[in-house]
Amino acid sequence: MPHRRILLKLSGEALLGDAPCGIDPAVLNRIAAEVAEVLAAGTQIALVIGGGNIFRGAGLAGAGMDRVTADQMGMLATVMNALAMQDALERIEVPTRVMSALKINQVCEDYIRRRAVAHLDAGRVAIFAAGIGSPFFTTDSAASLRAIEIGADLLIKATKVDGIYSADPVTHPDAVLYPRLTYDQALRENLKVMDATAIVLCRDNQVPLRVMNIYEPGALVRAAAGEDIGSLVESEPAESEPKE
Template sequence: MSQDSQPAFRRILLKLSGEALMGQQSYGVDPDVLAQVAEEVSELSRMGVEVGIVIGGGNIFRGAGLAQGGMDRVTGDHMGMLATVINALALQDAIERAGRFSRVMSAIRINQVCEDYIRRRAVRHLEKGRIVVFAAGTGNPFFTTDSAASLRAIEINADIMIKATKVDGVYDADPMTTKDARRYERLTFDDALEQRLGVMDTTALVMCRDNGLPIRVMNMFAKGDLQRLVMGEAVGTLVEGARNE
């Protein structure tokens, strides 16, 4: 990269699943994966990009899953929110070990371990170059961390939301099981909704569509792809409004 190169985006929101932190493990957090993610986002921060992150908790606990087994859904979702706080604290620690300042902001009050989410304070942290990790989803049951990511991205006026997955974009079939699955270079929000392609949940997609927030779906574990994406390269799949909008 030349010294004259400038990032294509001033402020991003990165959506990470909790499962991504497991690596090859069946549960919990893989320290090597955590360190890799922290180094990737820290490098973006060094480039002057303002980075917000929403992380799930599926590597520890999935409220919807236990609700199917009979647990009260609200209780299960609250437990899932706490799992995201655990992941957020682990990521904050890894980011700070990588040499950048970070703040965890929670949608539920848990003041002894992290800050409450306050939009203006979050924006101020970003402006000061701190990497902000948003925990506890929206703070409400029945909403996924996809919806939380869309909400936070819109609230902080992010230029783009990046959904980091284990595959390099959106396919018309599961590329892990379908040999000739086709990857989309670009989709409209309506395409993704109508074809039920599993980009994000419906609420999250509609929020992004209605607020003109583009989404890039990419493989977090393809080394260097996150930086290439932020520099403006066509990495993964772009989900945006119709061309005539």
């Protein structure tokens, strides 16, 4: 495997399947099986999972709730998703640890960078929950930060589309796919790859980002194996012409 250690950023919505909210067990189990396959192939893997399938802090904040309270509730939703993924992995005998940026010692460990690295080196999957533990930061920013802290050599963002497009392909059928681009280009063209904080963190710390479709069976394993799927974002200049 070309990558020693990767971090997978998984949105909460990716766990929905066809349900309007909550977690689809079939989707959860399929993703867990792919994570197990990546680990068995020799690549250490950590996860950051969003909470949008359960609760969106920004949504309630927009409706008048105190933003800090709303974001704290959103962080707790990510813990719920992390525990669900841990259960799915451990049912297929993959050792897993959930580490939270909020202190919830009765259900998971506190996030400590050295301990997280030790878990990964011991062959365990590490799931980082509760964002960075502070409001006003997205789980995209948390994924970028954790990838840097643990020394991941690739950050994979799992989405519902095949990569990064010039516009939302759902609402813009003529949108074109960018197979490769730079972080500066993503910022300049406001391509909505991740929020700006997450993009700048990756750019300034030379962490490549692969964006791919998690609903495509086997895509995670292929991306971890170095296959050129989805879109690759790097700091150095890259071929950035859109593909028709």
